[in-house]
Amino acid sequence: MHPVRKQRLYLVLFIIVFSSAAIGLVAYAMRGNINLFYPPAEVAQGNAPVGQAIRVGGMVAEGSVQRADDSLEVRFMLTDFEASVPVVYEGILPDLFDEGQGAVASGKLGEDGVLVASEVLAKHDENYMPPEVLEALEQSGYDHKGVKQ
Amino acid sequence: MIPEMGHFALIIGLALALLLAIVPAWGAWQRNSHAMALAPRLAIGQLVFVGISFVCLATAFLQDDFSVAVVANNSNSLLPAIYKFSALWGNHEGSLLLWSLILCLWTAAVALFSPQLPLLVLSRVLAVMGAVGVGFLSFSLFTSNPFARLLPSVPADGNDLNPLLQDPGLIIHPPLLYMGYVGFSVAFAFAIAALLGGRLDASWARWSRPWTNVAWAFLTLGIMLGSWWAYYELGWGGWWFWDPVENASFMPWLAGTALIHSLAVTEKRGLFKSWTVLLAIFAFSLSLLGTFLVRSGVLTSVHAFATDPARGMFILVFLAIVVGGSLTLYALRAPAVSSRVSFSWVSRESLLLFNNIVFLVSTLTVLFGTLFPLIVDALGMGKVSVGPPYFNAVFVPLMALLAPLMGFGPVSRWKRDDTQRWKAELMLPGIAAVVCAATLPLLGADYNLWVALAVLLAAWLVFGLLRDIWFRIGGISGFPRKLGRLTPSYWGMVMAHLGFAACIIGVVATSQYSIEHDLKMSPGDTDTVAGYEFRFLEVAQVRGPNFVADESRFEVTRDGEVVANLAPQKRRYLAGGSVMTEAAIDAGLFRDLFVAMGEPIGEEGAWAIRLHYKPMVRWMWLGAIFMAVGGLTTALDKRYRRQRSRAATAAREVQYAS
Numbered sequence: 101m102h103p104v105r106k107q108r109l110y111l112v113l114f115i116i117v118f119s120s121a122a123i124g125l126v127a128y129a130m131r132g133n134i135n136l137f138y139p140p141a142e143v144a145q146g147n148a149p150v151g152q153a154i155r156v157g158g159m160v161a162e163g164s165v166q167r168a169d170d171s172l173e174v175r176f177m178l179t180d181f182e183a184s185v186p187v188v189y190e191g192i193l194p195d196l197f198d199e200g201q202g203a204v205a206s207g208k209l210g211e212d213g214v215l216v217a218s219e220v221l222a223k224h225d226e227n228y229m230p231p232e233v234l235e236a237l238e239q240s241g242y243d244h245k246g247v248k249q
Numbered sequence: 250m251i252p253e254m255g256h257f258a259l260i261i262g263l264a265l266a267l268l269l270a271i272v273p274a275w276g277a278w279q280r281n282s283h284a285m286a287l288a289p290r291l292a293i294g295q296l297v298f299v300g301i302s303f304v305c306l307a308t309a310f311l312q313d314d315f316s317v318a319v320v321a322n323n324s325n326s327l328l329p330a331i332y333k334f335s336a337l338w339g340n341h342e343g344s345l346l347l348w349s350l351i352l353c354l355w356t357a358a359v360a361l362f363s364p365q366l367p368l369l370v371l372s373r374v375l376a377v378m379g380a381v382g383v384g385f386l387s388f389s390l391f392t393s394n395p396f397a398r399l400l401p402s403v404p405a406d407g408n409d410l411n412p413l414l415q416d417p418g419l420i421i422h423p424p425l426l427y428m429g430y431v432g433f434s435v436a437f438a439f440a441i442a443a444l445l446g447g448r449l450d451a452s453w454a455r456w457s458r459p460w461t462n463v464a465w466a467f468l469t470l471g472i473m474l475g476s477w478w479a480y481y482e483l484g485w486g487g488w489w490f491w492d493p494v495e496n497a498s499f500m501p502w503l504a505g506t507a508l509i510h511s512l513a514v515t516e517k518r519g520l521f522k523s524w525t526v527l528l529a530i531f532a533f534s535l536s537l538l539g540t541f542l543v544r545s546g547v548l549t550s551v552h553a554f555a556t557d558p559a560r561g562m563f564i565l566v567f568l569a570i571v572v573g574g575s576l577t578l579y580a581l582r583a584p585a586v587s588s589r590v591s592f593s594w595v596s597r598e599s600l601l602l603f604n605n606i607v608f609l610v611s612t613l614t615v616l617f618g619t620l621f622p623l624i625v626d627a628l629g630m631g632k633v634s635v636g637p638p639y640f641n642a643v644f645v646p647l648m649a650l651l652a653p654l655m656g657f658g659p660v661s662r663w664k665r666d667d668t669q670r671w672k673a674e675l676m677l678p679g680i681a682a683v684v685c686a687a688t689l690p691l692l693g694a695d696y697n698l699w700v701a702l703a704v705l706l707a708a709w710l711v712f713g714l715l716r717d718i719w720f721r722i723g724g725i726s727g728f729p730r731k732l733g734r735l736t737p738s739y740w741g742m743v744m745a746h747l748g749f750a751a752c753i754i755g756v757v758a759t760s761q762y763s764i765e766h767d768l769k770m771s772p773g774d775t776d777t778v779a780g781y782e783f784r785f786l787e788v789a790q791v792r793g794p795n796f797v798a799d800e801s802r803f804e805v806t807r808d809g810e811v812v813a814n815l816a817p818q819k820r821r822y823l824a825g826g827s828v829m830t831e832a833a834i835d836a837g838l839f840r841d842l843f844v845a846m847g848e849p850i851g852e853e854g855a856w857a858i859r860l861h862y863k864p865m866v867r868w869m870w871l872g873a874i875f876m877a878v879g880g881l882t883t884a885l886d887k888r889y890r891r892q893r894s895r896a897a898t899a900a901r902e903v904q905y906a907s
Contacts, residue, residue, distance in 0.1 A: 107594075110594075115606065118610070119610060122613075122614060122643075125614075125642070125643050125646065126617060129639045129642035129643050130635070130639060133636055133639040133642065134621070134633045134635050134639065135636065136632065136633050137632035137633065155634060167848075167851075169850070170769065172847070172857050192845075192847035192848070192857050192859055193847065193848065195827070195828045195829055195830055196827065196828070206636075
């Protein structure tokens with residue numbers, strides 16, 4: 101074979117092997133590390149898997165935030181006004197987290213139906229609402245104040 | 250009145266951009282030297298008018314003209330003057346104007362600083378940049394006019410700038426990032442001009458190389474500042490979140506890194522020509538994709554300003570035209586410019602090819618992870634998010650693969666090299682690196698394998714570079730004189746590679762050795778983190794220009810000696826009533842101490858407090874600064890100027906011939 105062609109062949113083979121390895125790596129990394137979003141209504145219906153990383157988003161129900169006295173544990177309810185999901189989180193909440201505001205919690209759902217959150221995201225300015233929360237509310241047919249549309 | 254002047258100037262800017270896109274291109278096609286000679290003047294005119302427009306908007310911000318919608322929505326009379334100015338780009342409309350201004354700056358810079366470029370090439374390059382300008386200026390004017398007025402009901406005061414953005418880092422982060430993003434349009438324009446002319450040779454690579462390196466350096470600085478800002482301002486102590494918008498700036502950087510290396514091969518050896526062109530198109534397309542992702546609001550992110558589907562549509566169509574058009578041109582023209590030079594497997598070309606493959610694969614995996622949620626959502630398969638674990642699992646091994654071969658790069662020779670020579674040259678650096686890896690991590694908290702690996706790779710790069718410098722100056726005799734003889738482009742490479750080594754160390758040591766305590770503390774409490782004793786002294790009320798804050802005061806001691814006094818704040822901004830955490834950091838080359846306040850707990854004045862010990866976190870930002878300085882240094886190389894004057898004679902000949 102012509103040496104230039106031979107070099108090209110090796111190059112192509114190398115690229116194929118290398119990119120398959122990369123694709124394998126991507127597939128492997130993807131398997132455990134993507135998490136699906138569920139609106140509270142679906143979690144309440146039992147559609148969300150237990151013990152897998154998921155995200156749940158909705159409004160933080162008025163009067164539901166309870167802080168422990170001796171640790172950083174916080175309990176609150178995320179609601180789309182059709183159903184609510186209890187969330188427990190230990191740590192420091194974002195600045196704009198508050199009752200009656202939109203929030204997304206990511207974590208694992210326990211057997212008892214409580215979401216053990218490892219991260220809580222709130223909106224980051226006055227006028228902004230996480231798109232997932234907006235959509236969850238659209239599905240439940242309420243606006244962000246809990247008024248049926 | 251001033252906003253209307255700004256609006257009018259922006260319209261004239263668009264008109265000049267249109268002329269710039271059409272007239273020189275027509276001139277280049279018809280070989281009409283009068284039409285081509287207009288290109289630099291049009292480019293400067295475009296800069297002047299867009300500049301006027303920018304100044305007008307800045308004036309509206311500084312004068313608190315709340316009849317202008319963006320000012321009313323993003324500024325406030327209480328805001329310190331410097332933040333009134335930077336509020337200009339703290340919103341969609343203004344940041345787009347800044348983008349356009351920077352594009353005009355680059356266009357004018359190409360027009361001014363390449364008088365020796367053949368007029369034919371210059372006019373093509375400027376025409377392509379003019380076309381990009383038309384895209385962005387019409388985007389600004391038609392979908393997001395920054396000068397829209399709120400008449401007749403003018404609000405008494407503005408809504409205030411998002412407190413997160415009231416920060417020195419945010420004054421310079423967007424301009425630097427945009428300098429980088431938009432700077433790739435120069436590389437893109439050179440690539441398209443070369444495809445149009447059908448001449449892709451070493452001189453083309455030599456012209457476009459300094460521009461690309463400078464753009465890359467700015468992008469590096471912009472990304473670094475963003476990471477640094479996130480670290481101290483978001484109050485979580487994290488420095489990289491694989492947030493889609495971070496990825497949006499990171500992807501052009503990865504593709505740009507591949508591009509600057511591939512340009513080196515094209516300039517020195519005339520190889521990889523079509524590949525380099527493709528990378529230039531790719532890097533700029535990723536910049537545009539980044540804009541689309543950020544501005545269309547399809548992603549949940551810190552950076553997503555209030556959004557509008559029409560804007561997303563506009564950028565998507567623009568992106569489709571740019572990518573589709575340039576790839577079509579590439580498909581039509583690229584085969585005509587392929588090269589016929591060969592190289593052996595053991596050579597610098599192969600190493601750079603490997604670099605390109607690694608960076609391209611990293612770009613694609615980051616792209617995939619960023620777009621995957623959008624694809625899944627578009628297919629109606631639910632809303633997923635791809636988190637940092639995915640990116641870390643894919644990206645870290647790729648970079649770890651890169652570093653070992655990177656050590657061979659500087660000592661390797663073009664065309665054909667010899668593994669025996671490599672072995673002889675690099676035996677000593679290799680041994681030194683292994684010794685470092687075995688000993689240095691002992692200085693940390695405990696011997697950690699990941700840190701040892703990072704030290705091994707970084708030391709391998711550093712000692713390889715030292716060995717190469719030693720080899721080039723040929724020993725200690727005449728040492729300073731010979732050191733001075735090494736070219737700026739060589740020093741630039743050395744600095745950038747040293748910066749990469751520092752980044753490896755910083756990233757791995759911080760991730761492995763950081764200690765984070767989140768706990769409840771009352772005044773008088775103490776907590777010890779990594780030998781540092783944090784004593785919570787008191788909480789005080791303080792007042793800033795436009796906020797009131799609870800300030801908690803901490804004294805940090807180590808072995809009885811006071812190391813630092815830290816005072817993090819919880820601020821409530823008066824205009825919007827929003828609450829913001831201001832972390833307090835004691836920075837050091839080898840460790841950062843970080844304190845941030847959470848929320849008050851219980852009745853007795855206790856607070857949720859976050860205490861972090863972050864070793865070597867500065868190293869990755871220092872590394873990024875080194876890379877950027879390296880990138881800027883290469884552009885100083887004399888050969889870019891010398892070769893241009895030689896090109897000038899050729900240019901004149903072309904001019905007379907046509």
